[in-house]
Amino acid sequence: MRAERRTGGRAVGLVAAMLLSASPSVRLSAQDSARVSEAQAVLAPLVESYGVSSAEGPVREAVKRLLPTWAKSETDTAGNLWVRLGQGSPLVVFVAHMDEIGFRVTTVRDDGSLELEPRGGFIASLFEGQPALVHTGKGDVAGVFIPRDSGFTRHTPPPLRVDVGATSRARAIARGVSLGATVTMPKQYVRLAGTRATGRSFDDRVGDAALLLALRHLDRATLKHEVIFIWSVREEIGLEGAGVAAAALGTAPRRVHAIDTFVSADSPLELPNFAVAPIGAGAVARALDNSSVTPPAYVDSLLRLARARGVALQVGTTNGGNDGSMFTPYGVVDVALGWPLRYSHSPAEVIDLKDVASLADLVRAIAESW
Amino acid sequence: MGTRRVRQHSAVSGPPFSVGRTAAVVTLTLATLSPVRLSAQSLDPLALRFAGMTAVTGLEQAMTDSLLALLPGSTRDRSGNVTLTLGQGAPKRLLQCPLDEVGYVVGNITGEGYLLLRRVGARTTYPLFDQQLEGHRVTVFGSKGPIPGVVAVKSTHLTRGRVTTGAPDPVFTVDNAYVDVGAATATDARALGIDVLAPLSLAKQPLPYGDRLLAGPAAGRRAACAALVAAVQTKPKVRGTVVVAFTVQSLYASNSGLASVKALLGPFDDIKTASVPTRYTDTAVETVALADVDRLEREMVQWMEGR
Numbered sequence: 116m117r118a119e120r121r122t123g124g125r126a127v128g129l130v131a132a133m134l135l136s137a138s139p140s141v142r143l144s145a146q147d148s149a150r151v152s153e154a155q156a157v158l159a160p161l162v163e164s165y166g167v168s169s170a171e172g173p174v175r176e177a178v179k180r181l182l183p184t185w186a187k188s189e190t191d192t193a194g195n196l197w198v199r200l201g202q203g204s205p206l207v208v209f210v211a212h213m214d215e216i217g218f219r220v221t222t223v224r225d226d227g228s229l230e231l232e233p234r235g236g237f238i239a240s241l242f243e244g245q246p247a248l249v250h251t252g253k254g255d256v257a258g259v260f261i262p263r264d265s266g267f268t269r270h271t272p273p274p275l276r277v278d279v280g281a282t283s284r285a286r287a288i289a290r291g292v293s294l295g296a297t298v299t300m301p302k303q304y305v306r307l308a309g310t311r312a313t314g315r316s317f318d319d320r321v322g323d324a325a326l327l328l329a330l331r332h333l334d335r336a337t338l339k340h341e342v343i344f345i346w347s348v349r350e351e352i353g354l355e356g357a358g359v360a361a362a363a364l365g366t367a368p369r370r371v372h373a374i375d376t377f378v379s380a381d382s383p384l385e386l387p388n389f390a391v392a393p394i395g396a397g398a399v400a401r402a403l404d405n406s407s408v409t410p411p412a413y414v415d416s417l418l419r420l421a422r423a424r425g426v427a428l429q430v431g432t433t434n435g436g437n438d439g440s441m442f443t444p445y446g447v448v449d450v451a452l453g454w455p456l457r458y459s460h461s462p463a464e465v466i467d468l469k470d471v472a473s474l475a476d477l478v479r480a481i482a483e484s485w
Numbered sequence: 486m487g488t489r490r491v492r493q494h495s496a497v498s499g500p501p502f503s504v505g506r507t508a509a510v511v512t513l514t515l516a517t518l519s520p521v522r523l524s525a526q527s528l529d530p531l532a533l534r535f536a537g538m539t540a541v542t543g544l545e546q547a548m549t550d551s552l553l554a555l556l557p558g559s560t561r562d563r564s565g566n567v568t569l570t571l572g573q574g575a576p577k578r579l580l581q582c583p584l585d586e587v588g589y590v591v592g593n594i595t596g597e598g599y600l601l602l603r604r605v606g607a608r609t610t611y612p613l614f615d616q617q618l619e620g621h622r623v624t625v626f627g628s629k630g631p632i633p634g635v636v637a638v639k640s641t642h643l644t645r646g647r648v649t650t651g652a653p654d655p656v657f658t659v660d661n662a663y664v665d666v667g668a669a670t671a672t673d674a675r676a677l678g679i680d681v682l683a684p685l686s687l688a689k690q691p692l693p694y695g696d697r698l699l700a701g702p703a704a705g706r707r708a709a710c711a712a713l714v715a716a717v718q719t720k721p722k723v724r725g726t727v728v729v730a731f732t733v734q735s736l737y738a739s740n741s742g743l744a745s746v747k748a749l750l751g752p753f754d755d756i757k758t759a760s761v762p763t764r765y766t767d768t769a770v771e772t773v774a775l776a777d778v779d780r781l782e783r784e785m786v787q788w789m790e791g792r
Binding site (some may be wrong): 236237238240241243244245246256257258259260261262263267268269270271278279280281301303305306307308309311312313376378379380382383384385386390395405433434435456457458459460461462463465 | 595597599611612613616617619620621622632633634635636637638639640641642643644645654655656657663665666667668669673674677690692693694695696698700765768769770772
């Protein structure tokens with residue numbers, strides 16, 4: 116996990132040992148294809164990095180480590196990570212966000228417990244009564260999200276607090292807790308049956324991974340124009356990082372491709388009215404969401420490209436906004452792409468690794484040929 | 486129905502420090518304790534290990550396998566309890582730790598490969614026990630080994646615009662649980678060794694925090710049984726006879742595991758149950774202070790030695 120932050124201490128070591136001991140003993144899938152193996156190798160360390168909106172540093176460092184050696188990256192004032200390649204017009208931009216949903220400490224109470232505010236939108240009950248991690252300058256501090264002691268007839272809990280085992284404000288602060296510290300719960304990348312996997316923050320680490328995989332396989336010699344890959348910050352709290360990048364580029368880009376989750380209705384709990392994109396059936400053109408509409412001619416063109424390159428591509432409409440929509444006020448066309456995800460913004464998101472490989476192939480094809 | 490062998494992590498659990506009908510409540514008085522025989526450093530990993538085990542009530546075999554390995558000379562009786570007799574003569578006393586936990590078994594498998602559940606054991610103090618499953622990782626203990634899965638939850642994004650202020654806010658129950666193990670069909674799920682009656686629990690990832698606090702499902706029971714194992718491993722000089730029992734089905738069928746031990750090995754002059762105080766009881770972060778576990782271990786050694 117995170118190499119750049121101290122997560123030391125006996126407790127974390129013991130947890131790691133327990134996690135290892137809980138690994139499944141059953142072989143869940145046949146031999147992976149090389150593409151699936153590579154997708155997993157890139158994705159897993161990204162998923163296991165922590166980066167609540169405005170605290171994406173560990174994820175940014177993980178992305179840097181996974182870049183091909185030839186790639187020269189730079190970080191802008193907002194914290195977005197850029198890689199530029201190719202020359203000439205039209206300029207095409209790909210953007211995937213690094214941040215994840217979570218909390219921020221707003222108050223340290225006299226009894227040592229922490230009051231929180233959410234960062235991003237999610238179902239609060241999924242954190243209630245679960246292990247917690249407070250990310251501090253001194254490393255991660257373990258604790259628990261305190262379960263409610265009343266109001267048991269409602270699904271939704273009261274505002275959540277965290278208990279780090281401190282009995283006073285002073286003791287909590289002595290552990291390294293401070294106002295503004297971000298809070299998540301421990302997470303793991305875990306393989307399920309076949310080519311499926313579960314974890315938290317696949318949104319949007321899969322997008323981050325797809326950009327990295329595309330860069331690794333890109334034939335730079337074939338590029339006919341400039342391409343910029345951006346790993347953005349603070350998407351979950353209002354597309355803020357993308358806003359900074361869009362303002363910096365202005366009207367220069369011809370197209371922007373937001374690479375983000377296609378929240379799928381492929382679930383026993385969802386209505387099939389829309390968002391119907393089965394997991395495992397390939398990348399998805401996110402042609403209409405709550406923030407942008409892709410012009411139909413661009414969707415058609417994208418489909419032709421995918422067919423020509425033999426890339427699995429679905430087309431659909433889902434909910435949510437995307438970073439590309441921050442570019443459209445500058446006259447840039449947003450052709451958003453994604454992959455189907457089950458159980459979005461939960462600790463148990465589910466993907467199919469074949470879709471990750473498909474999405475990476477599509478990003479590469481667009482960069483090289485469109 | 487044929488015999489099903491289910492591989493599980495083993496586990497220990499137990500109710501609060503309670504006593505049998507014939508015994509008085511044992512007061513935990515530090516001043517009367519003998520010197521520590523087992524260091525806290527050696528008990529912590531055992532408590533952590535036990536807290537990572539699963540023993541759904543009535544389906545505790547894997548945990549009892551672990552206990553048999555940890556305690557040479559112990560045996561498993563026909564009900565599944567693990568017992569070990571120490572010393573001889575009178576008085577004859579019983580020191581027991583219930584090891585089971587409330588959990589689930591697979592009740593059905595849908596055509597799309599989702600597992601549906603039935604809860605096993607009803608005695609939980611936390612009214613939202615089932616809701617803790619929603620959107621979280623679970624482990625299914627199939628015939629080929631443990632299989633990771635998740636319990637489906639509605640996607641946050643797809644609820645937008647469909648849930649209005651003041652709308653009903655019903656709690657999640659086990660009847661809403663669809664377990665996704667990555668299978669696309671029932672045949673796929675069965676190929677993983679999963680079938681009806683396979684035990685299932687939240688994925689166990691016990692969490693040490695604070696000053697030697699340990700959180701996890703059934704952490705109190707697990708830690709208490711770890712303390713009992715540690716106490717036995719100190720080889721106490723037992724007064725009379727002490728039957729040490731790790732009992733099954735304490736949360737089902739009228740505590741039949743303990744009843745079985747009494748019937749097969751009793752009568753007993755005194756009965757003591759190992760337990761430690763817990764916080765956030767019956768939640769996924771049930772918390773125990775490992776200092777209390779140390780204290781329990783010392784106190785049980787004293788009790789066995791008749792001091």
